[in-house]
Amino acid sequence: MQKKKTGNFDTINTVSNTVTAFCMAILTIGLIAGGTWTANTVDGLRSDYHPDKIRKMVDQISDTVDTLHSTTNMLKDSPKDFDPYEEFSHFSQTLRLLVDSLDQVPLVVNEAESWRNMSSSGLHHMKKIVENW
Secondary structure, eight states: OOOOOOOHHHHHHHHHHHHHHHHHHHHHHHHHHHHHHHHHHHHHHHHHTOHHHHHHHHHHHHHHHHHHHHHHHHHHHOSTTOOHHHHHHHHHHHHHHHHHHHTTHHHHHHHHHHHHHHHHHHHHHHHHHHHHO
């Protein structure tokens, strides 16, 4: 019986299998870390920009518009008891509430843009994954 020799091809095969296993382990760890990061980021965005918070901002804007409307009706309905100082004070308070409410609009717009970008990016990545599969 002749003893079988291990040649260079067996060594190359062993090295390539080892490198492949190492790369697969690195890819698996990367996918788990990326998935965890994505889940935490989406959860953070969901808690920061919850629909109840957005509804509260819209309610504040609606209250400001109601106050502005009632002020203009009050000015129109009572020409006999017209006190310019008091009416100007109400009007300036209403405008201040309106300006404070308008500061919330960029938050809503930025949140909508970030959700749109995140959705587009996610769909683009899913498309690449399916194409490469």
